[in-house]
Amino acid sequence: MKRLLIYLTAIMLGLSSCEGYLDKLPLNTPSDQTFLATETEMQMALAGCYSALWLNHESMTFFLALDEASDIGYDRNTNALQSLGQGSADATNGIALSYWTGFYSGIAKCNYLLQNMNRGEANVDPATFAQIKAEARFLRALFYSYLIELYGDVPLITQVQSLADSNQPRTSKSQVADFIIKELTEAAAVLPATNNPTSGRASKGAALAIKARTALYNERWTDAISASSEVMAMEGSLYKLEDNYATLFRNEGQNSKEVIFSVQYLVGTNVHALYRLFGSRNALAHTNKKPAYQLADSWECTDGLPIDKSPLFNPKDPYKNRDPRLGYTLAVPGSVFLGYQFETHGDSLKCWNYLTNTRVNNLEATHAYATFTGLCWRKYANVEDRLAINDCEMNTILIRYAEVLLTYAEAKIKAGQIDASVLEAINKVRNRPSVKMPPVTTTDPTQLFYAVCKERKYELSGEGLRLFDIRRWKIAEVVMNQPLLGRMKKSYPDRAPRIDAYGNAFYENIPVANQGESADFKMRVVDKRTFNPARDYVWPIPYIERQTNPSLTQNPNYE
Template sequence: MKKLIYSVATILLFAQCSEFLDKAPLDSPSDKTFLANETEIEMAVVGCYTDLWTDWEGMPFFLAFEELSDNGWDRNTNDVQRLSQGANDAQSSFVQTVWRTCYSGISRCNYLINNLAKVEGTVSADVLSQAKAEAQFLRAYYYSYLVDLYGDVPLVLETLTLENAQIPRSSKEEVLNQIFKDYDEAAAVLGTTDKPTSGRATRQAALALKARTALYSEKWDVAIAAASEVMKMEGSEVMLDPSFPNLFTYEGQDSKEILFSIQYLFGFKVHPIFRLFGGRNGGGHANKIPSYQLVDSYGCIDGLPIDESPLYDPAKPWDNRDPRLAWTLALPSSGYSDWQNEPGCIFQGFQFETHRDSVKCWNYHTPTPSRVDNQDALNAYASFSGINWRKYVNDKNYGDVNNCDNNIIVIRYAEVLLIYAEAKVRAGQTDASVYTALNKVRSRVGMPNIEETGDELLYAIARERRHELSGEGQRLSDIRRWKIAEDVMNGFILGRMQKSYPTKAPVIDEWGTPDYAAAGIPIASDVNDPNTSMRTVDRRIFNPNKDYLWPIPYIERQTNPSLTQNPNWE
């Protein structure tokens, strides 16, 4: 009884003193007074960007989408791996992370937009307009992932309270309209002069991301219009970088091709991509690796797929290939006719070789090259496919594998050109501008012009997207919207033969997907000889009756019973 009396007395005491205790702090912002001045507005704007850094094992979550596609594989036994195996459910931590990340960012944007009226008249109209535009840009960006992955989602434009938090799903169409509205209003205010390394929203970024969302949603005319506006800026604020590999290095972070990127800075925010993508010799763990199917999807420098090109030599499979193959992926040196003069075989300062008998390799970090044990062949957890990602793996990070601060690209100008080309063709508006846009991307890397027409042109665009953008997080959305996920995500992720290469090319279909069985190339599931068969790294399962949408996270439906579930998910 004494405890109860004491509790009641305490409550009464605090009630009597509330007029003295319920005061806003004098030396920091308060939720009662926040957004009182220009400094606090800037703080709130920066807060809207915070969820861009929500990561999956330390890297931006959208890069994990590569490992959910036929382009790659996640070696860690986690929910990304299980999702790609068709073994996940609505309690997937990755599915929940993406949902919560996006709605956390949306909440921050809504708070800022809804409270700007507090300072009208005391802060300049230009500051208020800029703040709102950046928040609208980011709100649209977060919503674009939600509608792409989950379909219908709650459209929240106000700051929620416990009383109004039970919001049902809105139609994808309604959410898309809001996304386009936010991007349009943001683009009308935002400038074009911020460097990519500023990390702030610009007009070209808003239009480019609007074009991407429109393409993914089959809004062809919207995609064409938005991409066209970005293309009008070419030569001043926007341009293709003369060097494709430069884009993914520290030296390339100021490139005008990069329209929006996630910023990192040593001592404040870093990522471990050198470790996650890197090979064992360089101190990496090869956690996230490309598939061998991706390797063989790249054609030869004559523009033909490897099963048709006379330039393809199965004994030296990397010779005469699309240069983006070696710039995107680390390839074993034995696949070159002259590996010492090829850039692809030096990776993280070591000779890159995954042939299992290659027990020694060259270390180029020493004053003169030295022979060392080859961990990329000897280590049990070296790349299971025999290939590594090269994009974003910078030698500058050697020796400090978890503290990388190179920025991660969200969207760049080459993608805008590919968006424009595809949207024009799908809208039935194929003209010379389609080929101009496509072949700018091709000529930058020395590949011949695309000249196909009709359906073959669409397939050529699809292949071009894969080869230009692989490793950047777009492949999952592409295979889902093209409705080929059920074909490319049912079967094995493959790795190289441990001591050789196939004696002939696999059959390459119109989408650029290799078929080894059709060419009579054995895989380890059929022939138990890893030296003469393709390694089976993992078995993927994709159910077209449910997997084209992710499940609404279980915990979200428990806390908000108004949410319905996507078809065939529990």
């Protein structure tokens, strides 16, 4: 773009003495008339497209935040995300606005690149040109995939917009899903069949994996099966399950062959604050984002039975004999977390600091803002970040190979194509060396579907997918229409809760403290929630967007 300096110089010199001067282009910055004429400029524009992945909530990667608006998590801060979880959001909700504008900003950058990159096509190697184009199409499709799952029908915009044509109406979710699947199919045909998770660049496998996810969410079973099958065909050469599940969420796991696509962070460029948001009070973090107590009761015992059916479950020692992924996902009482003994019992006034091998005051029992649920998120909370709790640079995984396997299994079940490959896909996830849970053996379609639903909860909790699962399975109206609970302060419940077919816990026969009542020996109500099935399966279209674009309609029953 022409700089003000040019105009000022022209005025000083006089227009007559510099005829044609204003038509010249800046010498040291790109011009909007020629930008994208070189490979360097195209790569710069593409980097701008990727930067939209840094959309965040309170320095928390955008997709991870979504779990706190679902049945498995809670945002302690009084904010727009908390109101979405409570079912009290309206069209002025700040998260609904920031995600809408964030994704459309990313889409606009992609559209600009795609529409104008032909300016420099002759100056760029054809293979490089094609790859840049495919990456931009991948990112645009990815942003649309989140938009349709959060808001339903959204405007499908594929060109740079002028003011005259900016008032675009909403396009049906089905049509946008068709567009996403087509874009990802064509991008996958061009993108390299490589796996370098710390590059942050789109690959063939990433395009196919997001295509499979989008197809699954939109009941395109054939597309979901074919796309996930293509990724599965790369197992061994490019992708494989990580032997140690916990490694995936530590610094040493960022290059794991299980990671298909992740959002990149680097101190000095962009960082997140997951240590502060997830970590314990003892470890000098704030525990702003908390897992629900109900989540801890979801994982099976090591015999493959739910805790209300297994003889291995001991209510007085509830985390013993459980699926190892419980302890990999959550910090539970009795474990070591961020270098400290993690204990939330109200009388546990001292605990061990294993970093210094000393006994210290136990803030988990005494601090007013220690975890209200008796649990912390363990994924992405790493002791290496303890000295820079707001400047964490570990990448966050947007999609990984385990999800692809479960997508394949669910799509095959829904398509009525149950065969040995379905059980193999599920049991690969359950049988990784650090998990070793009993295999699923049923071939009954209903029971096998429930097995996949539970497996997604066991495997993927804390990774930003739960909100979409409870919506598409139409169980949000059940799991979100109950209070989010915390453990009794000085004891555990004396019996197991009821566990339903989806692996969800319900506490009808376990005492729960009323508002203002002591929770020492009763379950604590952490958050009161309601869910209106006639409204809350989608977020509201932001108020300001409808004011500036009268062509936008509102989702049902939002003001």
